[in-house]
Amino acid sequence: MLRDMLEGRGRIWWAAVVIFMFLLPFILPRFYLYLLSIILLTGLLATSLNLVLGYGGIFQFHHAVFYGAGAYGTALILTKTGLSPWISFIVGPLVSAALGLIMGWICIRLSKLYFAMLQISLGSLVWIIVYRWYSFTGGDDGIHGIPLPDILSSSNNAYYFTLVVTLICLFAMYKVIKSPFGSALQGIRDNPVRCEMIGINVKRHQLLALIIAGFFAGVAGSLFVVVDNTVFPDMLFWTLSLEICIMCLLGGWFTFLGPMLGAAIIIALRTFVSTYTTYWALVLGILMALVIFFLPNGVLGYIEEKIKKGFIEPVIKE
Amino acid sequence: MLEVKSLSKSFDGFKAVNNANLDVRKGEIVAVIGPNGAGKTTLFNLITGILKPDSGTVHFRGENITGLPSYEICRKRISRSFQVVNIFPRLTVFENVQVSILSREKRTWNLFTPSSKLAVEETNRILESVGLVQKKDRTTALLSHGDRKVLEIAMALGGDPEFLILDEPTAGMAPEETVRCIDLVKHLSEKLGLTILFCEHDMEIVFGIADRIMVMVRGATVVQGSCDEVRCNEAVQDAYLGGSDVCLM
Ligand SMILES: Nc1ncnc2c1ncn2[C@@H]1O[C@H](COP(=O)(O)OP(=O)(O)O)[C@@H](O)[C@H]1O
């Protein structure tokens, strides 16, 4: 069953999971519903990062910037303009995509770690602007009590909205990964020189991947506005970026659903741990070290390996 | 078809290619020979845009292609294989070739059609022609070295080239694999009319299939000519064969 699910076959099982998730509001208390919404949208954020990190091999270490940009884009339209709230949900992700284009265009000239350094610097610059620009962004206070359309104001409906949008986005990203563009992107990750030699313009493909990843991170940001009614500068602080990188590694960055699983584990753990201790960062650090040593392909990567062993071995023996 | 004039490239002052000259006519098979470190691979890297030359020019069909990026050179129907196997390790044999075809057809910007439905026929045809079709669903990590070298060529063919560059295609192959590989190269030249430039250590292979030979020593072209001319050339004897007087190889 698990093997079918991971290989995109067992449709029925997936349908069962989705129906189950739709029924959860009838069972779960409000707090857990809120937590689940946060897991879903953070999982979406981590999956968008993984599109460029795991599938594209681009070291986008400061991905939270696009999450924050989407959230602020949505929040500012909702609070400062009289435009329809639904427009704000589109503008947020578009702001992120545009930021992805600009930052990508600047950083893509550099490769690997140099890309990462420049991207972190530029991302921190965006964070400082948001943090300091009181009159526009509310500075370190952020923006609270963001007005939402009535239909989204109940926590059940916010959950449903998050669930539906997340599922649509995951499906779209899955399509992208399985498309010719996705194949090219994975080729670039594995071997950029060879890609150029078969006629692929590596930098342009990477840039498009960064724009797409920025867009979906922005969707996650907009969802956060729906679920939490607030935005604050920490949403684009680098520690969050680090956390979502860890989610990808922990869940399995060569698997499609690994980042979602990673998000679930980290957020559940954080909620649980912080009731006992304030040293969350320490726990995170230890967890990270354990993953790197014992599960280099992440939890889901490990499971996939175990499942595949069963039917790859005969092939080698033959 | 291809014309290389006084091409040079140094790495930190070391002249890896130093005044190399080469011309290849349409439909020919031309071999580049020379001792290890002579600069053959570097020369191929210069022609295919992986490295930028310090000086000199490369013309293809009369057009100056010196210093163009690889992906543009590929679009002019020049493909190559690499000496050190250079494929996509996480993709299957099939996908390796398919992505090459999709790239040629400029379909890699397509975001929504599943790849698995595209260019299937052509991919299968190429895999068939190189004899890898039974292994098409394997991850390339599970291939033998010889099969990977052949996959190199298959990927190059995905670009539907007119001009094919092969960097030591048979290096490291078992004898029977070598025979098959040479047959494949002959087939590509005779049946598909490809122009082929290759380098190779095994002199028997070189003299067996090359129409003309270019000899490279320490980055420089010593001579280019027919097999017989090269065989008996004095400079080649001195530089490459260690001064033996005998006119054979
Ligand atoms: N990227 C590089 N950086 C520095 N030296 C290089 C590089 N590539 C090749 N060389 C040097 O250039 C010389 C020619 O190498 P190469 O072209 O690979 O020779 P061949 O293919 O004829 O054996 C060698 O001495 C090698 O060490």
Ligand SMILES: [Mg+2]
């Ligand atoms: Mg070489």
